[in-house]
Amino acid sequence: MSAKDQLKKSNLKGGTVSKSEANRRLSRFQIYIGIALLASASFGIYLLVTDKSLWLQAVSHAYGLVAICAIDIVLGAGNLLSQRRLILPSFGWAVLTILLQIGDIATASQYHMSVQNFATYLFGLWAFDSLLAVQGVVLIVGLSTRSYSKMLVKKKRVTYFDMGLGNSRRDFIQIGATIGGLFALAAALGAWVVLSPPASSSVVPPPGNSTGTTNTSNLPSGAVANVRELQAGVPAYFDYPTAGYTNMLMKKANGTVSAISILCTHVCCQCQYQSATQELYCPCHGSVFDQNGNVLNGPASSKLPSVQLTIDSNGNIFPVKIVGSGPCVQGS
Numbered sequence: 001m002s003a004k005d006q007l008k009k010s011n012l013k014g015g016t017v018s019k020s021e022a023n024r025r026l027s028r029f030q031i032y033i034g035i036a037l038l039a040s041a042s043f044g045i046y047l048l049v050t051d052k053s054l055w056l057q058a059v060s061h062a063y064g065l066v067a068i069c070a071i072d073i074v075l076g077a078g079n080l081l082s083q084r085r086l087i088l089p090s091f092g093w094a095v096l097t098i099l100l101q102i103g104d105i106a107t108a109s110q111y112h113m114s115v116q117n118f119a120t121y122l123f124g125l126w127a128f129d130s131l132l133a134v135q136g137v138v139l140i141v142g143l144s145t146r147s148y149s150k151m152l153v154k155k156k157r158v159t160y161f162d163m164g165l166g167n168s169r170r171d172f173i174q175i176g177a178t179i180g181g182l183f184a185l186a187a188a189l190g191a192w193v194v195l196s197p198p199a200s201s202s203v204v205p206p207p208g209n210s211t212g213t214t215n216t217s218n219l220p221s222g223a224v225a226n227v228r229e230l231q232a233g234v235p236a237y238f239d240y241p242t243a244g245y246t247n248m249l250m251k252k253a254n255g256t257v258s259a260i261s262i263l264c265t266h267v268c269c270q271c272q273y274q275s276a277t278q279e280l281y282c283p284c285h286g287s288v289f290d291q292n293g294n295v296l297n298g299p300a301s302s303k304l305p306s307v308q309l310t311i312d313s314n315g316n317i318f319p320v321k322i323v324g325s326g327p328c329v330q331g332s
């Protein structure tokens with residue numbers, strides 16, 4: 001250590017920190033922030049690749065996460081490349097990311113789920129928890145960096161300029177513009193995610209039916225199909241109790257008709273009926289149900305709710321109530 005450093009060291013807090021040591025420590029903080037942001041991007045990418053419900057149910061959430069990962073990578077790499085002026089924007093970005101991710105829970109209705117069920121699902125994902133945790137690390141390290149820098153500045157031995165936290169008025173303007181831009185981007189992302197309509201049905205229409213849903217134009221009010229128009233073994237679909245809550249109507253060879261919800265009891269993705277196996281497959285995480293809604297393969301753990309039906313003397317079919325409960329539909 002040079003004599004100059006020795007002198008500065010003696011003038012700083014407790015006589016234990018030199019300017020070069022202070023800069024080394026700040027660089028370490030910065031490396032932690034860079035690594036945490038890159039880790040956050042990795043967890044986000046893992047979610048994008050593995051969780052199909054993001055793409056099938058609310059695609060705006062998926063694109064939002066893509067944007068978050070991209071910004072994480074830019075800021076993370078910038079920190080690792082010693083752009084010390086990115087510490088403050090990284091801190092601000094971590095706050096926004098945490099708010100956006102937790103705020104995502106408020107959009108549970110886009111997944112046809114209650115807030116509680118959606119929160120349980122999200123916090124049950126290790127990658128989601130890890131993403132929040134590493135953004136929390138960015139917050140803690142950012143705060144530590146700030147208080148450490150303040151302490152040094154207070155001692156009047158090192159300035160923010162010396163530490164590369166700001167070099168000129170232009171740098172402050174750039175930092176302000178970066179933070180402002182990130183806020184604007186986050187606000188736009190949040191608005192887009194909240195205002196985007198739920199993804200439309202991912203049901204594969206049965207052969208011979210272009211929409212997959214029953215035609216109710218010639219039926220009395222409230223009827224969803226007529227028994228005479230149904231083919232045995234060929235599913236038809238109707239929404240009940242409200243739009244977006246799709247059910248599958250099935251006429252058996254013996255003429256009996258039954259209906260089950262096709263919203264998977266895991267995270268409410270729409271299942272697809274495969275006539276070859278007479279099973280329903282969930283495209284999101286692979287659950288399989290039999291024709292009666294019983295679980296054949298998880299991760300779903302509960303049976304698909306059914307719809308109680310009544311049929312009038314003309315064969316018109318009316319839904320009466322949901323029987324059974326899941327995260328998406330509740331029986332009455």
Ligand code: FES
Nearest residue numbers: 264266267282285
């Ligand atoms: S929504 Fe996850 S398996 Fe169906």
